[in-house]
Amino acid sequence: MALIKKEVVDQIILQADIVEVVGDFVSLKKKGQNLWACCPFHHEKSPSFSVAPNKGIYKCFGCGKAGNAVQFIMDVEGTSYVEALKYLAKKYSIDIEEDQSPAAVQAQNERDSLYILSDFAKKYYVNALHKNDEGQSIGAPYFKQRGLSAATINKFELGYSLDSWDDFTKAALEKGFALRYLEETGLTIVKQEEGKQYDRFRGRVMFPIQNVSGRTIGFGARTLKTNDKKSPKYVNSPESPIYHKSDVLYGMFQAKQSIRQEDNCYLVEGYLDVLSLHQGGIENVVASSGTSLTENQIKLIGRYTKNITVLYDGDPAGIKASLRGIDLILEGGLNVNVVLFPDGDDPDSYIRKVGDTAFKAYLEKHSQDFISFKSELYAQEAKDNPVKKADAIREMVVSIAKIPDAIKRSVFLKQCSLLFGIDEQVLISEYNKIHLTEQKNSRSQPSQPSSYGSSSSSYAPGSFEEMAAEAEAAAAAEAAMYEEEDQQETDQNSVLRTREREVIRFILNYADKEVEEGLTASQFMLGELEDIEFKTPIYKKLFDLCRLKLEQGFLPTASEFMQHEEKEIRTEVVDLLSEKYELSKGWATHEIIVPHESDLVSYGSEREVLRLKWRNVQLMIKEQMDTLPRLTEAQELDKTLRTIKALKEFEKQIADLLGIVVSR
Structure with a gap:
């Protein structure tokens, strides 16, 4: 494997803009300080994939994928570390000298x-x-x-x-x-x-x-x-x-930039459809290459736009066979329009027949939303047959039920009601039956992590009273969390892991922040915890790496650890840097001042040190208590009891500093 010099690697990582890199694959929208999108690595309807420009990282709070620009290319393209660096070097016009000899190629x-x-x-x-x-x-x-x-x-x-x-x-x-x-x-x-x-x-x-x-x-x-x-x-x-044909769309490489710019993707069937439309100036077009549309292909389009226009050949039998693709698109949370060509024509033949200008005009004039298209298709088939009409209506409601957005569902149910001349409430009742059936079927499925975009999103603040109630509820929840953790939690190892994680998170996030003049948070915390032995393997590794950097005269920076050779360390560091929630700007509008953790580094670093020490003391007390039943000699018993007493005194001292009442 050809090696890339460290200084070149550093240059690539320095120049690689995480927003630009991820933006080539995913359509990002700014919410607060970060940018969000539906995750390109797993199916989801509400965005939980976050990009933090100021930290140079991405993190999905649904599937857990995380990293910097290099890791993103490795994840999305399935390439090696070196190939990801080459990709970024090419993107940012950075020269890489590498061995192109037959031996080097053979070693790939x-x-x-x-x-x-x-x-x-x-x-x-x-x-x-x-x-x-x-x-x-x-x-x-x-x-x-x-x-x-x-x-x-x-x-x-x-x-x-x-x-x-x-x-x-x-x-x-x-x-x-x-x-x-x-x-x-x-x-x-x-x-x-x-x-x-x-x-x-x-x-x-x-x-x-x-x-x-x-x-x-x-x-x-x-x-x-x-x-x-x-x-x-x-x-x-x-x-x-x-x-993997189910993951690929023909022409996506040539079309992706245009799809993002036009905020629409034309979906055709064959290679020549793509080529003729591209040549005619319609570059935002891809093909499923004759295969049935798949969930992964829809997700691929969803990286660049939420709007798909399906171009159907004028063949009724073929259209009916392709309708399942529309339902998949709807289920994926994307918007669907349809253009039907005259019988006997496909996009390739029609653009060659009428020319580029007339073809574009035809697309604009004949583009229909999916509900109008499907309704007309089924209405023609049903005509005066009441049984077929009922089946057609049911088919429509099944498609509408796929739409995750409640407002869009409501609009389409109303539209369907008008097209078929049936009471809207009947359609709503039918939808409810379908929805209840789906809920029953999904109860056996594992629940998905919550993500931004729900009705409780902090990016859509309501009235002052709602925000105050939200703040009170959040404060109560946090208080309950700490009370449960500090006074009721019995799983010592789990709590200790949490405390070790918080210490490492604080060190990496605020390594260079001063807690007092001439003393940074990382120096203070590493010094205070010098005698503490971390129990969780990943945090022990990170703590030792931080301590080693400090001994070498450098502050332990997260950016350096994100290039570590161990993927576990890279992933964990990104996870520690990621923030799922941000305070809404609405708080400032209402003059509600909520200090950020970064404003309280001195207080926070001291508190995290005390919390970890307190948990370690509790674990030591438990270990000593567990040995008591096995002691047979009075001298050993007396020594152990005195140790327990001293540890409990130390526990109380720390608890007093934390403001926690220790029950006896």
Whole structure:
């Protein structure tokens, strides 16, 4: 594996803006000091994914994913640490000197080797299209016939596979690629029992499939032999460690910026639909490549926009088969519009027929919200048949029930009522039945962590009285929490872990804050806890690292620990820096002054030290008490009792400083 110099790594991390990096994959919205979005790593309807620009970190309070810009690329792209650094270096135009010798390439891990092989295959097919006689006489005319310009062909790196059994396989093997990688990517089919190996793609035009960062992960291929009934029209790469078709949308790499800018994504079915629309100036378009739309593909679009416009071919049978995709989009919390083309046309054929300007006008004129589209579709089918009409209405309500937003549900129920001429209350009753059934089914499922965006969000303050009540409730809850922790909690190890965590959190968050002139919080806390042995492994590691940094003459900074070689340490540090809630700006509007923890560092650091010491003393008392029944000699018993008495006196002294009453 090629190594990157530390100074270059530091430069990459310094220049990588967490908001820009995450913003390439997720549509962020500012709430308070941080930015929020639905998590790109797990399915959720309310945003719990937070980005803190001032700390350079992200944190999902639902699934727990956390880290800095490098870790985000590793998580979202599934790459190694080095590959993530390379990605960021390319983004920020930072030069990386690395060994490109055959030995270094050979040393790449298996996943990277598959990427390298896929890139080689793409270049091979591009070269075959432009520089091979067969490609020029067969492949190029096909693209020309479909109206594709040289610029579009180059932009999407279209190619051609020669009509030969093993021309590509031979070329790849001669370049030093291992046969097992050729088989794993599906580029070569190996028949072990027959001792044969041959190209999967032969005599086809090639459409490279890329992930969101632009790396080639697979291929779609169309045959040009219209008279060959045995050969399928389209052949795609099989699933591999780098290609999962349910997670990928064709054209997303080229479309993502436009999708974010237009705040809308056009969803089509085929490769040529994407290419023709792109060429016509509609760049915010992606394709499901002939497969049924999946939850992960919807989540991928949701990173960039909450609005999807589905472009349907004018084929009623195909439309009915695709309607499940609309329900999935609704369930994912996205907004759906639909455009239906005239019978016999698809987006590719229609834009070539009417031209770019007329096509764009058609999209604007014929775009319908999903409820109008689906209602009209079912209404035509039902006509005067009351049973079919009832089934159609029920189908509509099932779709509306998928929508997580209550206001949108209400609006669509009213719209459905008007379209079908049925009492709105009947639809509401039907919705309630569906909702109750879903609730019963979900009771066996684990509950999801709460996240911002609910009705209790601190970003939407109400009246002064509501805020005062909220403050009183929050204060009562905090008091109850501490009372339970300090006086009623029996799980000593759990409480001790919490106290150790809070000490480390305080040190990392306020390492350079002064508690008094010339003494920082980290220096004070590490000095006061010099004789304390941390029991929780992860916090012991962090405490020892902090102490080591201080001994070396440096303050223990969180940013340095976020680059630690151990993922557990990187993740925990980000977790300690993350804040799930912020005070609403409405408090200041009502002149309610609530001091932040950062304003009380001196008080807080002393208190966290005392709390940890108090818990350690309690644990020591318990350990001594547990030994009493096993003591047989009077001298040992007397010594232990005196130790317990001294520890209890120390416990009381600390409790007095904390303002806690110790029951006897």
